[in-house]
Ligand SMILES: Cc1ncc(C[n+]2csc(CCOP(=O)(O)OP(=O)(O)O)c2C)c(N)n1
């Protein structure tokens with residue numbers, strides 16, 4: 626049976642510096658995200674897909690693993706996750722504008738199909754859930770290398786787990802089941818975080834599955850299943866940390882279901898007024914993960930109004946600078962489309 630976790634600040638083991646860094650990453654992601662919507666409505670960029678509302682589970686997840694070293698196979702909604710891993714606003718803006726030097730695919734892919742070799746963020750393709758067996762395969766490779774004594778399992782300079790994310794709707798895809806089964810059979814150092822925002826574009830969760838928790842399916846794969854409040858960054862950090870320890874200690878895979886909500890339409894091309902009420906969206910905006918975290922940090926004197934104002938000014942300056950740089954950057958030369966994506970051919 627999946628276990629419900631609640632927000633308990635004191636149960637985490639985080640320093641003020643770390644808490645502030647988490648807050649900063651959530652805020653920075655939100656401000657970049659908001660700017661992307663403006664740029665889309667101004668006709669400057671062709672497409673955007675948002676992480677707004679999901680920042681709690683994404684940043685909580687990022688901070689619980691060995692950031693930049695452990696493998697991460699993200700999905701298109703993981704802007705806050707990749708920003709927490711080290712993607713900069715400028716890098717993201719370059720991809721929104723499809724400019725030369727774009728980090729994921731040389732501007733060939735749609736934006737938000739994140740990949741960044743230096744941070745061990747593995748690029749995926751557009752069919753949803755295909756990243757799950759790929760990520761389980763990476764976890765298998767980690768375990769195999771450790772068993773063959775090619776890598777010391779305690780060496781933190783190597784990936785020691787693979788984390789992947791997807792939405793609840795995408796768990797209807799066969800690839801998800803195949804990946805989860807593989808992770809269970811081989812007891813892999815693997816974490817799958819399902820970000821359950823109740824909709825797959827316009828399709829509500831009830832039309833997608835006959836169970837109320839995706840994580841209840843964990844038992845069928847022989848992995849640990851956990852349900853967590855996805856708008857509570859600290860609760861998400863805590864369950865992710867436990868899952869990471871499980872992976873590092875050779876105790877197998879975890880399926881985490883983070884219950885959350887996207888407060889924007891599915892993408893810049895979606896009109897969510899056709900399938901959900903304004904009242905529902907407004908009610909979820911009151912549970913905004915950033916405001917909720919801000920309130921806790923103010924209460925605990927980790928954050929002050931002066932720091933909030935300073936962070937806001939810094940975030941605006943970073944986003945402004947990123948936009949200026951991306952707008953001024955050149956497009957890739959047309960013939961670059963014929964070249965290789967990741968490395969020159971031998
Ligand atoms: C195999 C496949 N089918 C359909 C699509 C089109 N598509 C892209 S995102 C999406 C919705 C996925 O919803 P969910 O998994 O709940 O994630 P969310 O966008 O809500 O975070 C669909 C149907 C796709 N990319 N791949």
Ligand SMILES: [Mg+2]
Pocket residue numbers: 792793794820821822823824825826
């Ligand atoms: Mg969804």
